[in-house]
Amino acid sequence: MAGREAKRGRTFQAALEQSEQFLRSAEGAGPETRPLQIFYGLSQAGRAIAAASSRLNEFEYRPIGHGMRTQDTRDQGDLWSVAVEMAKSGTPQVVAKAIDSAIWSAKTKLTLAELWPLLPDTAPERAPYELSPFTAxxxxxxxxxxxxxxxxxxxxxxxxxxxxxxxxxxxxxxxxxxxxxxxxxxxxxxxxxxxxxxxxxxxxxxxxxxxxxxxxxxxxxxxxxxxxxxxxxxxxxxxxxxxxxxxxLPALHGVSEPVHPLLVWWAILLALSSLARYEPETWANLIDVDQPASPAVAIEHLMDEALSAIPALTAAALAHVSAFTSG
Structure with a gap:
């Protein structure tokens, strides 16, 4: 669709270029700010996917808003208790429609203890923590x-x-x-x-x-x-x-099918970037490896994996929406 319609094509190219630049900047960033660059790299990749999808009409393919909001971050010492609540609409909801994925309904609240195990990438670092038994x-x-x-x-x-x-x-x-x-x-x-x-x-x-x-x-x-x-x-x-x-993958909180991993990444990265941006002292404690029971190693591992996982998932999503159009 980005090749068929000039306006979509411009959105597609600009968003994908921004996504690449955000992710490249994240490669050289420290954990203090890294989740911000990675999250916005994913967000812009989502806009490129939306522009390329024929499942979205001319009024839908340019989404607005995060579509989720982070809760329970103020002075939070337990990373796994941080929660993400779904909004009625926003960019991840539009991306879900673009790639034909389920997504949690509005007001659904998921903790990082539930979200983290849904990603295969987190498997090596889960063992020390009491997370959800419903894992990838x-x-x-x-x-x-x-x-x-x-x-x-x-x-x-x-x-x-x-x-x-x-x-x-x-x-x-x-x-x-x-x-x-x-x-x-x-x-x-x-x-x-x-x-x-x-x-x-x-x-x-x-x-x-x-x-x-x-x-x-x-x-x-x-x-x-x-x-x-x-x-x-x-x-x-x-x-x-x-x-x-x-x-x-499991289906949690009322959805009948698993939510696409791209959208799980979205929720987790929104939570981490919100902590880094709005609660810098809390975030500094969470990424401090010298703190007792610190999740710093798990966080750094996840962010390292994101730099390869997000481009791969974006490429697969673009291939999917292209096949859907031609098919």
């Missing part, structure tokens, strides 16, 4: 095809499962936890929970005869269709590609 899970496709004496199936390991599930592996808690991952629905039998190298995993199996039959027929009739979401292999429909791997 790495999806490891094991096998698919016909059983020796039964119908077709799909099987996969879910990696990064909370320890609390291993302790409750024979209780209904496991199924209740799995229910928060809507794209995993339809599994059969009993989930197998295993401890592998100190990490907890769950193995799930899905009956897939009808899906496989339809997929194979579509592949036979037109191999080029395999790139479209509705005709991809069943296991691809259950997972989201992120950072070169496949991940399963």
């Amino acid at each position: 899970l790495r999806y490891e496709h094991l096998a698919s095809g016909p059983l020796a004496s039964g119908p077709d199936f799909e099987a996969a390991w879910l990696n990064g499962v909370p320890w609390s599930l291993y302790d409750n592996r024979d209780s209904p808690v496991v199924e209740q936890w799995l229910a928060r991952y809507p794209k995993l629905t339809g599994w059969t039998g009993k989930p197998k929970i295993a401890l592998v190298g100190g990490d907890v995993r769950i193995r799930l199996v899905w009956p897939a005869q009808a899906e496989h039959a339809g997929w194979r027929e579509l592949q036979r009739l037109n191999p080029q269709l395999s790139g479209f979401p509705d005709v991809r292999a069943p296991w691809v429909r259950r997972a989201t590609q992120y950072g070169g791997e496949w991940w399963v």
